[in-house]
Amino acid sequence: MSRFASAKSETDKQNTDSQISDTLIYNLNIIDCGPQCGKSAVAFTNGVISWIGNSDDRQQSSVRAKDEIDAEGQWLSPGLIDCHTHLVYGGHRAAEFALKLEGASYEEISRKGGGIVSTVKATRNLSESALVACSQPRLQSLLAEGVTTVEIKSGYGLDLNNEIKMLRVARQLGKDTPVTIRTSFLGAHALPPEFKDKDEFIQHLIDIVMPQVQKEGLADAVDFFCEGIGFSRSQCEKICKEAVKLGLPIKGHVEQLSNLNGATLIAEYNGLSADHLEHLHKDDIPTLKTAGVVAVLLPGAFYSLSETKLPPIQAMRDHQLPMAIASDLNPGSSPIASLLNIMNLACVQYKLTPEEVLRGVTCHAARALGLEKSIGEIKVGMNADALLWPIDTPAQLCYGMNLVKPSRIYKNGIQVNV
């Protein structure tokens, strides 16, 4: 049974006569994880989707609302979810980008202060409020496209105070903006300049940084970068063990540039998601599937780094592994503050279908954040995070760049002005 049909079957349970809804939108089509239907209507009450039905049935069902909107055949989708970003950072890496294109060697760029260390330096140099101020426009850009939930990682602080600062900034952005922010602690992102030994740094994260982050309630998950230029599988496993101890779910950057068996580590710890996956072995896909791990695909980094090794998409499809799509917004390898552009990249470069991509930025992305019970679908009882699109087919959301934007954005049932 389609998810939409299952939502409809719940109408009996819907409380439609005892109260007036806040918002009723009728004459619309619904983009959902299930098949499309015709002339639909939805109602929002107290921030939640309270009724879904046929436009023509709304009077008969006694659905009334303070704000009744004729959508004139527009399409309704769940609010988009960007489940992997590094949105909080200082500075930019445009000079490094230019140097590379002018033919500078890796050494020259390093000598001129390029690479991730330059972002760590720029991020450390900013006060909490300055970091909020420079990150806010990026969040606004995502929100203007209809992104109502964003995951934000730390990982450019790399010491106690600066990791804490980054996570506080992320929390502050969530308070200042009608976007749900989920944070991931990514201390194991890169070796900071003050450490020479990766094992020592990992131990420092475990002994000092992670307990404090947890004590302040700043992280919703723990992340790591399992890669030659990041950390080894056994170093990442130490982080996983500490996360379990602290009761935090796990996600990780794995098999991006090589295969260190990071995906199976995430499966062993029943993590939320395994992210990147260009170099994933097909044989590991059933393991991820069984462990309930979501594959988070990041075509923005693939594109910006001019990679050629594609993730094993067809095998993931064959195993019905849920695939989420995210922007990976960061100043180095994915300087793209647009989930809609990323959705197009996912089609053009990864050959995902628009339907797969739409699931990837709604229900599967919700699951990658452990939020599948409240967001990512148009379903009675879920948060009224929803978008109206002036389109005539859902594929229009993926097929180009800068051609569509939502005509209305609802966050928890309240219309957002962007």
Add this chain to the structure above:
Amino acid sequence: MSRFASAKSETDKQNTDSQISDTLIYNLNIIDCGPQCGKSAVAFTNGVISWIGNSDDRQQSSVRAKDEIDAEGQWLSPGLIDCHTHLVYGGHRAAEFALKLEGASYEEISRKGGGIVSTVKATRNLSESALVACSQPRLQSLLAEGVTTVEIKSGYGLDLNNEIKMLRVARQLGKDTPVTIRTSFLGAHALPPEFKDKDEFIQHLIDIVMPQVQKEGLADAVDFFCEGIGFSRSQCEKICKEAVKLGLPIKGHVEQLSNLNGATLIAEYNGLSADHLEHLHKDDIPTLKTAGVVAVLLPGAFYSLSETKLPPIQAMRDHQLPMAIASDLNPGSSPIASLLNIMNLACVQYKLTPEEVLRGVTCHAARALGLEKSIGEIKVGMNADALLWPIDTPAQLCYGMNLVKPSRIYKNGIQVNV
């Protein structure tokens, strides 16, 4: 000598004491085709750049203006120029995009009415005012990024009335919007369904359509698609001969998917530009250079079609062939209504440097339209089409997607509200 320096040397000729300028912007950096300079200032008078100098010299030089703006170190660039678009069209091709990704064959897509013919049908079906209405948002998207001049082609009408309609729509857009529109007649774009023979269609264009287009003053140039799926070199040459007769300059879609020697045809007719050029032979580059033909590169189509054959960029560079960059905005092969995104694609996929790309969307793009005397540079006497950018290095305009937009847009010296 740099272009900026040459502009500065003209300050003696500038009339600075007899009148008050409309606008003076100081404390800025200037992005131009020449090297950068420090703390600059510009004045606009009657829609033209009337003075360029040092911020600190403005009082000494008696430069006064009604509107004096402290740019606080922002960067000024010429208005961006998108010199190759098919911005006027009806419908979209999202369903076809989805079908392809779902594995449909070319025949299936054709059977379901896909391909260029579907856009011809959708465009013919719209009235002039409906076509203005659906094209206007795309032009607004470009303008919001700082695009102040746009070339628009016909080519989805393919009969007398509909080609005329498309060109009128393009002219109307130029009247309704503070953007200079340059039109190109692209009758030789595809064979319309009512013709079976390409030669007959070309003769029809020459006998009936082109004279009428010229009589109504609707075309600023004549374009053609020289390709297996378009028209042969000799068919395109017939179009060129008629264009010469009508006194219209020539440009062409050449060597996109194969090499039919279309570029040398354009050189023979001293055309404005040769566009696409993925399959250009290196040996033809000196011919283009000598004939004063601009190479217009269209990385949006390369990207959307997942092409792998790159144009011979290094050889063009070696011969100092001017390279313009354009969006190729169209519903099939480049559904990208963002010249800034295209600039990033030009860096990432074509490995052009940010400096080359900035020239590609300013001075070289102006030349591809025959407008190099009035737009494309920040220079005394040129149109005051100019943008203020809140950036600290020009490479920021190219390095990512959706990260920057102009803080002020001036068209003919008047600030545009977008």
